[in-house]
Amino acid sequence: MIDVDAQKTIEWEVSEFLFDMDGTLLDSxxxxxxxxxxxxxxxxxxxxxxxxxxxxxxxxxxxxxxxxxxxxxxxxxxxxxxxSPRVPVTPLLGALELLTAVPVEKWAVVTSAARLVALARLAAGGIPVPTLLVSGDDVAHGKPDPEPYLAGIRWARNGILPVAFEDTVAGLRSARAAGCRAVGLVGTATAAELLPHADAVLATLAEATVVVGHDGSLRVRLIPID
Structure with a gap:
């Protein structure tokens, strides 16, 4: 029997994981x-x-x-x-599980939100504060400029690229311009809007899993939308 999901799966070796916040990690x-x-x-x-x-x-x-x-x-x-949001802020499907699977020093948040706003939303949604948080306050040029994601890259080496997860076209363009593999998440924008700017598009972060090698290497497996 042919495993349809295995046929659809994409797997990459990556140097680190970079996440947008609103609409990517958080239902905010x-x-x-x-x-x-x-x-x-x-x-x-x-x-x-x-x-x-x-x-x-x-x-x-x-x-x-x-x-x-x-x-x-x-x-x-x-x-x-x-x-002080008056609308509930909660983690999106698969977010906490994915973050837990990645070594803490190998993931960062790259958001357009101001730093105090980002910290408030992460706390409201139960997302741990990363060791590196790049906020809108930290860059002169926001997304789609590559500056935000360039500020988030720490471990890229030997042709092994970071992977960035984003829910907007502006974010995907920023990530790609910075040299990241760019993964779109449907919600804020449609799959059709995201696909031209992404290396893969997922329904949720639950379609992404992490494999950590004995040597510390990282691989990500994705089940993209057709």
């Missing part, structure tokens, strides 16, 4: 949107529709929506709203 998109729409109503502006709203830093979006002189105060207010 509703909380993100609630904070942003409340902020936009206070500012008297309209948030752009569609997936392009996600995966960008607050600085980037605010600069596109309000006059420059209002940005510092507006970002402080947005940070207040984002740090």
């Amino acid at each position: 998109i509703a909380a993100v949107e609630q904070a942003w729409y409340e902020w936009a109503a206070e500012e008297g502006v309209a948030i752009p529709d569609g997936e392009s709203f996600h995966g960008r830093t607050a600085q980037d979006l605010a600069a596109a929506l309000i006059p420059e002189e209002r940005i510092p105060a507006a970002l402080l207010r947005l940070s207040e709203l984002e740090q």
Whole structure:
């Protein structure tokens, strides 16, 4: 008998695991949107529709929506709203299991959220704080620029690439430009939107498993969407 799942499985040797946060590790998109729409109503502006709203830093979006002189105060207010979500934040399917399987020094979070916001959301969702957290505060150029993922890479060597997990086109473009294998996760965007920018697209993180070799090598096995 032919094992259909085995035929579909992709396996890579990787140097490390890099994860976006909102919509990748955490079911927090509703909380993100609630904070942003409340902020936009206070500012008297309209948030752009569609997936392009996600995966960008607050600085980037605010600069596109309000006059420059209002940005510092507006970002402080947005940070207040984002740090106190009124919508539940929970781990996405497979997230905790995958993080537990990866050696703690070999995974990082690369998020567009501000650092205090990221720490608040990780705590709310029960995700441990990684040894490396790259936030929107830590980079001059946010996703889709490669800078965020370049800041997250620590172990790439000898042609063995990091693998990055992302739920947005902007994030996938950033990861690929930084030299990562890019894995899309359906939710914020559709599989059709993610596929042109990803090496594989998964329904959830439950379709990713980790094998740690006796020599410390890492392999990831993926069951992608057809």
